[in-house]
Amino acid sequence: MVVAPMQLKAHPELVRFDVDFDLPEAYLPEFPPPLYLISRPGLGDVSNGVEITINNYYEKLNGILTPFQLEGMRLLVTPVAQQQFNVTEDRKADKAQDAVSCFSCHTNGHTSGVFHLNPDNRPQETRFRIDTVSLRGVNIQHFFGSKRALRSLEDFSEVEAKTAYFDGDPVIALKKGARRFTREEIAAMAAMQNMIAFPPAPKLDIQGRLNPEKATESELRGEKIFSMACASCHPAPYYTDNLAHDLQVERFYDGRAEGMIKTFALRGIKDSPPYMHDGRCLTLEDTVEFFNLIQGLKLSAQQKTDLVAFMRTL
Structure with a gap:
């Protein structure tokens, strides 16, 4: 894992001595981001602009979460060993410590x-960059992981801890001190993740479509374009079909095929740059242009502007 400089200011223990982060802060999500709960929508951001950590989770969330969810949160913010951050000599940080939650x-x-x-490809040169996805709205997903198609959030949480934290190698995981969570702990972690909500979208109605009384003309035009060009894979209200698709990007360059990639939900997409599973598109404008080329849409400049305007309302 490679961490952005804005996060390293709060977590110097996550500095690596072998690589640097390569994207400007302007193309990254807000840090720390708001935390919204399905169970308490009226509270808005329950983090109050603060990063939830092992040092403050109880103070911030006790009385808001159930005891079981609170235990799940404790586990989600507890630092454990990871491939680059551990106590062995084969680490990529100066200090020997379990630093990653x-x-x-x-x-x-x-x-x-x-x-x-x-973590799922071999040999090494076939492994591609993968961007950290949001857990917002994870409760509506039918499978987990961009390629692995894990069928439950419990399975995903367990596989992440056992293998993904260690480049997909369970033997290395044992050597470097991987935490072995019990099934009860995994269930608590999943219960907490299932409470994480999408951000508010005040211009959308209860079916996830634009309210004409609140939307601009550009946003409404963008919704029509989206319905024709994008909605087959990203239908309302959460803007995912919960399937995986192969875009066959190898048509456009001399390189290896990437295969099927999960369709991620577009609700709240404006808050999650960079885009695509590997962050190849830095902005929504880049993303629209990418699919304009991939799908051969031949959108005009105005249509692309309208489409971005609509996506910012989601």
């Missing part, structure tokens, strides 16, 4: 822009 990457249940190498 689930919320190191999924800060406040969202994302801090941390990126990794995909």
Whole structure:
């Protein structure tokens, strides 16, 4: 994992001596991001602008979460060993310590822009960069992982801790001190993640579509374009079909095929730059242009502007 400088200011223990983060702060999510709960929508951001950590989770969330959810949160913010941050000599940080929690990457249940190498490919040169996705709205997903198609959040949480934290190698995980969570702990972690909500979208109605009385003309035009060009894979209200698709990007360059990638939900997408599973598109404008090329849409400049305007309302 490689951590952005804005997060390293708060967590110097996550500094690596072998690589640097490569994206400007302007193209990354807000840090720390808001935390919204499905169970308490009226509270808004329950983090109150503060990063939830092992040192403050109880103070911030006791009385808001159930005891079981609170235990899940404790586990999600507890630092454990990870491939680059551990107590062995084969680490990429100066200090020997277990420094990485689930919320190191999924800060406040969202994302801090941390990126990794995909743990599921071999040999090494076939592993691609993978961006940390948001956990917002994870309760509506039918499978987990960009390629692995894990069928439950419990399975995903367990696999992440056992293998993904250690480049997909369970033997290395044992050597470096991987935490072995019990099934009860995994269930608590999943219960907490299932409470993380999408951000408010005041211009959308109860079906996830634009309210004409609140939307601009550009946003309404963008919604029509989206319905024709994007909605088959990203239908309302959460803007995902919960499937995986192969965009066959190898049509456009001399390189290896990438295969099927999960369709991620677009609700709250404006808060989650950079875009695509590997962060290849820095802005929503870049993303629209990417699909304009991939799908051969031949959108005009105005249509692309309108489409971005609509996506910012989600």
